[in-house]
Amino acid sequence: xxxxxxxxxxxxxxxxxxxxxxxxxxxxxxxxxxxxxxxxxxxxxxxxxxxxxxxxxxxxxxxxxxxxxxxxxxxxxxxxxx
Numbered sequence: 001x002x003x004x005x006x007x008x009x010x011x012x013x014x015x016x017x018x019x020x021x022x023x024x025x026x027x028x029x030x031x032x033x034x035x036x037x038x039x040x041x042x043x044x045x046x047x048x049x050x051x052x053x054x055x056x057x058x059x060x061x062x063x064x065x066x067x068x069x070x071x072x073x074x075x076x077x078x079x080x081x082x
Contacts, residue, residue, distance in 0.1 A: 002080070006073045009047045014040055025070035030063055041066060054079045 003025065011020045014035040029036055044066075045056050056079065065075040 002077055003069075003073050005051060006048070006076050007069060009044060009051060010069065010072070013043045013047055023069055025068065025073065027069045029068060029072065030066040036066070044072075048076055048079075052076060052080060054082070 007020075007023055010029070011017060011023065014033060016023070016033070016035065030041075041061070045061065048054075049056060060079075065071055
């Protein structure tokens with residue numbers, strides 16, 4: 001369930017509806033999707049915070065978390081288990 005929610009947030013925030021079917025857990029994000037710039041990262045984090053009810057501190061945000069859709073899902077799951 002978390003995977004689908006995170007995927008939908010990424011698709012919605014980056015306006016990727018036309019490419020939604022291409023996204024899977026191994027899909028690269030940062031550096032591979034032109035729409036994913038620094039402002040989009042902030043938008044995704046804000047949407048994740050609102051959707052899942054957690055807070056993300058600046059020092060928790062790393063390129064590793066945005067490497068693939070799977071790494072972003074793993075990040076969200078870690079936050080939910082804190």
